[in-house]
Amino acid sequence: MRAQPPASHHVGGQFVESTGDSFESRFPATGEVIARLRAADPELIDRTVDAAAEAHREWAATPPVERGRVLRRAADLIRERNHDLSVLETLDTGKPLQETLVADAMSGADCLEHFGNVIATDTTDLIPLGGSPGASFAYTRREPLGVCVGIGAWNYPIQIACWKAAPALAAGNSMVFKPSEVTPLTALRLAAILVEAGLPPGAFNVLQGAGDVGGALVAHPRVAKVSVTGSVATGERVAAAAATGLKHVTLELGGKSPLIVFDDAELDNAVSGAMLGNFYSTGQVCSNGTRVFVHRSVYDEFLARVAARTERIVLGDPLDEATQMGPLVSAVQHAKVLDYLRIGRDDDGARVVTGGEAVSVAGLPGGLFVRPTVFADVTDDMRIAREEIFGPVMCVLPFDDEDEVVARANSTQFGLAAGVFTRDIARGHRVIARLEAGTCWINTYNLTPVAMPFGGYKHSGIGRENGRAALDHYSQIKSVYVELGDVDAPY
Ligand code: NDP
Numbered sequence: 001m002r003a004q005p006p007a008s009h010h011v012g013g014q015f016v017e018s019t020g021d022s023f024e025s026r027f028p029a030t031g032e033v034i035a036r037l038r039a040a041d042p043e044l045i046d047r048t049v050d051a052a053a054e055a056h057r058e059w060a061a062t063p064p065v066e067r068g069r070v071l072r073r074a075a076d077l078i079r080e081r082n083h084d085l086s087v088l089e090t091l092d093t094g095k096p097l098q099e100t101l102v103a104d105a106m107s108g109a110d111c112l113e114h115f116g117n118v119i120a121t122d123t124t125d126l127i128p129l130g131g132s133p134g135a136s137f138a139y140t141r142r143e144p145l146g147v148c149v150g151i152g153a154w155n156y157p158i159q160i161a162c163w164k165a166a167p168a169l170a171a172g173n174s175m176v177f178k179p180s181e182v183t184p185l186t187a188l189r190l191a192a193i194l195v196e197a198g199l200p201p202g203a204f205n206v207l208q209g210a211g212d213v214g215g216a217l218v219a220h221p222r223v224a225k226v227s228v229t230g231s232v233a234t235g236e237r238v239a240a241a242a243a244t245g246l247k248h249v250t251l252e253l254g255g256k257s258p259l260i261v262f263d264d265a266e267l268d269n270a271v272s273g274a275m276l277g278n279f280y281s282t283g284q285v286c287s288n289g290t291r292v293f294v295h296r297s298v299y300d301e302f303l304a305r306v307a308a309r310t311e312r313i314v315l316g317d318p319l320d321e322a323t324q325m326g327p328l329v330s331a332v333q334h335a336k337v338l339d340y341l342r343i344g345r346d347d348d349g350a351r352v353v354t355g356g357e358a359v360s361v362a363g364l365p366g367g368l369f370v371r372p373t374v375f376a377d378v379t380d381d382m383r384i385a386r387e388e389i390f391g392p393v394m395c396v397l398p399f400d401d402e403d404e405v406v407a408r409a410n411s412t413q414f415g416l417a418a419g420v421f422t423r424d425i426a427r428g429h430r431v432i433a434r435l436e437a438g439t440c441w442i443n444t445y446n447l448t449p450v451a452m453p454f455g456g457y458k459h460s461g462i463g464r465e466n467g468r469a470a471l472d473h474y475s476q477i478k479s480v481y482v483e484l485g486d487v488d489a490p491y
Pocket of ligand 1: 155215216389
């Protein structure tokens with residue numbers, strides 16, 4: 001097996017094996033088994049949380065500037081090994097190497113570097129409290145939470161692991177990370193790299209397994225915080241379980257985000273944004289702009305241009321750098337997307353502009369491919385316009401005026417992201433201010449530099465990753481009142 005790791009888990013600075021159920025990782029372009037692993041058993045889960053609690057003491061006492069140095073060293077190692085890490089990510093996810101070379105491990109490295117810098121320059125507040133000069137004041141300390149659990153999804157495995165590990169470790173926490181069972185491999189590489197960069201053994205651990213392992217970690221009494229990326233249903237389950245013991249939670253969940261194209265938009269840019277926001281990573285991106293609202297006066301022209309460019313997308317072997325779109329990640333996801341293509345066509349009655357079916361790619365008979373699909377004449381009540389599909393499926397909906405489109409865009413339980421294309425700068429800002437979404441773009445879509453906080457409103461999540469904001473979600477503030485004068489008491 002060409003991607004078999006030394007062992008299934010990375011605990012206390014070492015690869016370790018367990019006796020739990022075995023499972024396979026497959027290359028979605030061929031079905032080839034690339035690794036066989038075992039899930040963590042209860043004994044290993046306990047041992048790992050103990051190791052993380054032990055390491056937390058040393059790591060929390062390490063000066064912030066040194067913690068930052070370790071994270072930046074890890075970022076450098078990731079960049080040096082980007083090609084290997086990208087090939088592994090492509091094998092595990094099926095995403096084209098063209099993408100993984102620039103968007104996965106590299107974003108993870110950016111995040112480690114960013115929080116390495118942020119923590120090294122972090123300052124807290126000094127609050128003068130009046131009285132005679134210097135008589136009393138307060139200051140704040142930023143302190144870590146303790147053992148944090150990270151639970152990842154399968155669409156951006158190493159990126160998600162880094163987006164959780166970097167702020168957690170920067171703030172002085174330790175972490176136990178459980179990747180998705182579908183994509184277990186690159187998080188193990190990250191764990192080894194962090195140790196090589198100087199992280200104390202046990203400060204970042206990786207345990208494999210499915211939702212039950214995630215559930216056991218969330219329920220563990222020594223865990224202080226949980227951050228999960230996944231579906232709304234999982235987020236609700238995790239938040240409910242975390243309520244016992246009042247654990248902190250960060251939830252990065254799904255979306256059905258609006259992308260609004262006004263009649264004055266630069267149309268080719270809007271088409272580019274819509275395609276990036278629906279077809280990148282074979283459409284398996286939580287922030288995708290899957291409801292593309294296009295002003296009726298440019299609707300037909302938009303559809304013509306999007307169809308022509310969509311039909312030129314190169315599907316193929318993800319390991320070939322010329323390939324622009326790979327397969328879906330798993331047979332389960334493939335079946336789910338095909339079902340939505342049928343629902344859109346037959347039940348909802350939307351118009352298929354292009355795509356709409358599975359496709360086989362020469363030389364890859366076992367590949368889980370679907371044609372990138374554009375549905376037109378979609379209405380707000382259709383299931384394809386309301387439910388997260390998580391595949392390369394763009395829904396295009398016509399609109400007539402600004403108030404109408406804002407109301408329709410907001411008419412969803414989700415609130416992860418939103419985008420607007422317009423040449424009118426005032427309208428761009430005005431509309432974005434009215435949209436109920438946590439991560440927004442004007443005249444582009446789906447760019448997520450790590451300096452920008454990322455997260456959702458409404459059912460799309462709680463808390464933020466990246467920016468400086470994530471640090472607040474992995475730390476607690478201690479306020480200290482200092483009295484330099486006498487204590488005034490009525491007794
Ligand atoms: P899930 O939400 O089921 O899984 C996300 C992670 O949570 C996985 O690591 C999973 O483990 C784990 N998990 C599942 N149940 C629990 C639990 N009770 N306690 C703790 N951890 C748990 O997503 P799926 O991978 O099944 O994808 C299903 C759908 O979710 C997709 O079709 C898509 O719509 C959406 N999704 C959204 C993402 C986003 O970024 N917002 C990312 C991925 C999916 P395991 O998978 O190993 O069983």
